Amino acid sequence: DVKVTQSSRYLVKRTGEKVFLECVQDMDHENMFWYRQDPGLGLRLIYFSYDVKMKEKGDIPEGYSVSREKKERFSLILESASTNQTSMYLCASSSYRDRGYNEQFFGPGTRLTVL
Amino acid sequence: AQRVTQPEKLLSVFKGAPVELKCNYSYSGSPELFWYVQYSRQRLQLLLRHISRESIKGFTADLNKGETSFHLKKPFAQEEDSAMYYCALRRIQGAQKLVFGQGTRLTINP
Numbered sequence: 001d002v003k004v005t006q007s008s009r010y011l012v013k014r015t016g017e018k019v020f021l022e023c024v025q026d027m028d029h030e031n032m033f034w035y036r037q038d039p040g041l042g043l044r045l046i047y048f049s050y051d052v053k054m055k056e057k058g059d060i061p062e063g064y065s066v067s068r069e070k071k072e073r074f075s076l077i078l079e080s081a082s083t084n085q086t087s088m089y090l091c092a093s094s095s096y097r098d099r100g101y102n103e104q105f106f107g108p109g110t111r112l113t114v115l
Numbered sequence: 116a117q118r119v120t121q122p123e124k125l126l127s128v129f130k131g132a133p134v135e136l137k138c139n140y141s142y143s144g145s146p147e148l149f150w151y152v153q154y155s156r157q158r159l160q161l162l163l164r165h166i167s168r169e170s171i172k173g174f175t176a177d178l179n180k181g182e183t184s185f186h187l188k189k190p191f192a193q194e195e196d197s198a199m200y201y202c203a204l205r206r207i208q209g210a211q212k213l214v215f216g217q218g219t220r221l222t223i224n225p
């Protein structure tokens with residue numbers, strides 16, 4: 001019963017390439033998130049979306065943009081990939097209907113390597 | 116600024132021994148705190164939340180506002196507890212965003 005899916009588990013790109021990471025959830029959640037997961041740094045929020053076409057910067061938005069054209073899909077875009085964007089990227093979703101518990105449901109992650 | 120600190124990157128204990136994963140937070144308001152866990156080759160998932168006052172897989176965590184801590188405890192560790200653990204803080208006034216700590220990798224030795 002997979003609920004949050006990410007388009008790729010592993011991705012290798014070259015410096016300067018435009019990279020798209022896709023995330024889809026089937027739980028009708030309003031909120032979707034993109035995080036970076038790096039050893040010793042934990043999870044850091046890149047961008048957050050609370051509704052279709054709405055987005056909010058997280059703690060480390062530089063070098064990234066996002067798109068949410070449909071409720072179930074949230075895309076992370078690296079306009080010009082750089083080696084310091086090599087990381088594990090996690091997508092998550094949550095709902096206001098979750099009685100305030102704020103549980104976030106995570107995807108399996110995309111490990112991106114930029115050469 | 117809101118911040119979550121997990122002082123131990125790595126923690127190793129023997130099976131059957133007590134486990135305590137430390138979490139300290141800084142937040143001026145009334146926080147909501149959570150523990151998330153990631154087992155090997157599995158996705159990150161919620162373990163427990165302080166408002167539920169529940170015990171999950173033998174783990175408990177008590178919010179200590181005086182010490183601004185939310186340590187995760189288990190009296191007798193099991194090998195299947197080996198995982199990466201993240202403490203997280205919800206900003207009550209904000210939307211649905213969480214602030215995560217740096218994570219602690221727990222290894223249970225047989």
